Amino acid sequence: MYARAFLEGRLGEDRLDGFRQELSHAGPGGGLPSYPHPRLMPDFWEFPTVSMGLGPLNAIYQARFNRYLHHRGIKDTSDQHVWAFLGDGEMDEVESLGAIGLAAREELDNLTFVINCNLQRLDGPVRGNGKIMQELEAFFRGAGWNVIKVIWGREWDPLLAADTDGALVNLMNTTPDGDYQTYKAESGAFVREHFFGRDPRTRKMVEHMSDEEIWNLKRGGHDYRKLYAAYKAAVEHTGQPTVILAKTIKGWTLGSHFEGRNATHQMKKLTLDDLKSFRDRLYLDIPDSALESNPYLPPYYHPGEKSDEMQYLRERREQLGGFLPTRRTTTIPLQIPGRSGSPTSSAARASRRWPPRWPSSACSRT
Template sequence: MTSISELADVARQLRVDSIRAAAAAGSGHPTSSMSAADLMAVLIGGHFRYDFERPAHPGNDRFILSKGHASPLLYAAYKAAGALTDEELLTFRKEGSRLEGHPTPRALPWVEVATGSLGQGLPVGVGMALSGKRLDRIPYRVWVLCGDSELAEGSVWEAAEHAGYEHLDNLTAIVDVNRLGQRGPTRHEWRLAAYADRFAASGWHVVEIDGHDIDDIGRAYDEAASTAGQPTVILARTLKGKGVAAVEDREGLHGKPLRDPEAAIQELGGVRDVRVEVREPAAARAMHAVRSGHLELPRHEVGDAVATRTAYGQALAALGTARGDVVALDGEVGDSTRAEYFAKEHPDRFFECYIAEQQLVAAAVGLAARGWVPYASTFAAFLTRAHDFVRMAAISGAGINLVGSHAGVAIGQDGPSQMGLEDLAVFRAVHGSTVLYPCDAHQTGRLVAEMAGLEGVRYLRTSRGDTPVIYGPGEEFPVGGSKVLRASDADRLTVVAAGVTVHEALAAAETLDGAGIQVRVIDLYSVKPVDRTTLREAAERTGCLLTVEDHRPEGGIGDAVLDAFTDGRPVPRLVRLAVRRMPGSASPAEQLRAAGIDADSIAAAARLLVEQGVVR
């Protein structure tokens, strides 16, 4: 164990290097880094176990800098551990540097997940701790350094409840209570009891310390490591800008480099190059990487009526049997999303997150960071609560599968609060995302299996009501493809649909056929990436595309189809049927009719287009 005087010297170096990095960049958050320097020095100097040469070592402790704006402190710690050079430290925030303003794992192998959107580090840390305790069964610890400002976020308390309920004694939250936020004092300032009471009520072991007392910090870390059956939170009273009189506990300096960095560095004793010997992790082996069997997806008869949410649950359970690395999470609606099928067959790999959608997605991100393949499900409407977590998951490059059930007005009587009508737009806008919307059971099963091998954020939209099985069990559905369900040389226009509206489109096509109007029907099950080739061919052959979607007109299938024609070529006639009114309670059939997206509405729109001569 490094001595108290040596750790104090490391802390001074961390402060100096934080000042230097921000000064070189001309921006950054040195004062937020300086307040937590003692906490970081003691952690890396004797309590954190990590092999920087092997960041994937299964026995490594995990560290998340939830207060991601304090990235200069993190990079200074990497330098102290010998992972970064001083030259690279001074590239902070510069173009091409690995040292971004807020840390991401894109270039730095020691960063677990992207941080910077406050209130996310602890929820993701819960996912990692769940992995260690329930899945990996490896005694690594998860350390999360939070700021006091972010404790105003509700997501922190979702995480606190979850960790306490799961008895995650391998999780330690360190809260840097420096009293000052971005624009002034925090809500509770240095009243540690305000935080302590809430954590204790959630089942945490609470330790209150002076965050600049090296000995006090060390004892707190030891206490956390020896506490069984409870996660530990260390509430550390600190001073923002600690060590430099000109900035210490001063308002108005958040997010600004020091005005006189050279004087501040001299006040702290000057530049130094102390190296810290970080403790090695314990020998460990990860056991979950083996895929355990052949995938046997459920089979149905063509014409059977099966809800795609049911097909999702069945396929996920089958996938869990074939792959031991697949895990499932649900937001206390597993009987509706059908995630309960997985829970019954693989209870050791199922996580109930209750009505806490931010924690649901965050736990999935944490599990993915530990090498698992998570499927997280709830109602499509409720996933919008966790949009910021989805956005940050994309920045992290996390491979997560999200499944939104009860999409659209087709759910019927429950009314608009339960209807996912914006979800396609939300997920299409996420960087690198995949968005899928199956219409029958076999298509759903195939896409659930396909999702496991994709990268980034994957979203599958499922429906509540039973729909006919129209595809055989051997049909393939490549991501980025579509299916042409009806086509002829006499087609006057093309109807593009997905999910429930595929069946409405087919019914409309039958009606129009009886009236002597031939239409092409495309099942656009891959909303992103979209099948540009098939859509362009349909436009060339028929001259007009009519999109039909159980979704708002903005950002959904209509916009996805339009994206196929953004390369400068002539854009075809495009007419959109979508949910433009605010629905109430009614039967599914009544809802589709009122929204103007049922078979009769599609047929009427097609007739009108033909009569007006806008299609050939």
């Protein structure tokens, strides 16, 4: 979000230099908090979120309030959709699953959860000996949600099509999340031997593939076509809220020292080789000299105001009604609609108190 605000010109390099240095960098308000909160940046963040369980709860009640406004004729919110981007470890927070039943009962099809299932939390695997995606699927289906799972990238499609006897699917279903983490911390040869090699049928399926091709078998959350299809299906679904469970790799694109490793959260700097690999992977126009001059302070990249990327970004924001995140501190008062054929005087409104005041004779004592 900060990077996008930088591209849009709403945050300068000096503020970005103060990431996670809210007090030590240029005094209070000079840095950027890592955890969004309206109290820390009152003109930027709308809600306190990140992996504390507050995002799911806020999203559900925002979607519910949008329906409330629409049903009572206060505001047309029929084109508004609430998206919550969450983590699989975050779903263990008490608040994360606490209101999913309400979302289903209210049929909030204006709400979509996207849960990034990278199988890893701050202190290790989310479910090392289990399968978090199946667990979350059971929770949400049981609560009445529409569930979409994006597990494997399209590179797996030919292998799955050739899996006529179900050997590959069985292998996938019986492999715990901890093993999947290990595979992505190793190599293609390791995956060939320790994943496909566990069954002679699956070993034969990949014997024509090189170790590099096996290594490049993506997970679904990194396949933009699969994600597009999932987002489209979520928006078009009616009568239920939708959750998209997308399987990914922690530290994807950051290099072999980061991807799938338990130390990812504690590693704050990329090595020079990792920086160059990251640049090449994202096709960034940054010369080697700019990285080599100070590997611990790489330059910020901006494609230029007249670039195709910036033109597209600004066009999309205009069509969507402005830049986000942004938080308004002043609002236009909403007009409360009156009841057709009923008095709307202040005295009449005062008589309709909620909750109602019951006479003492109607109360029972125990």
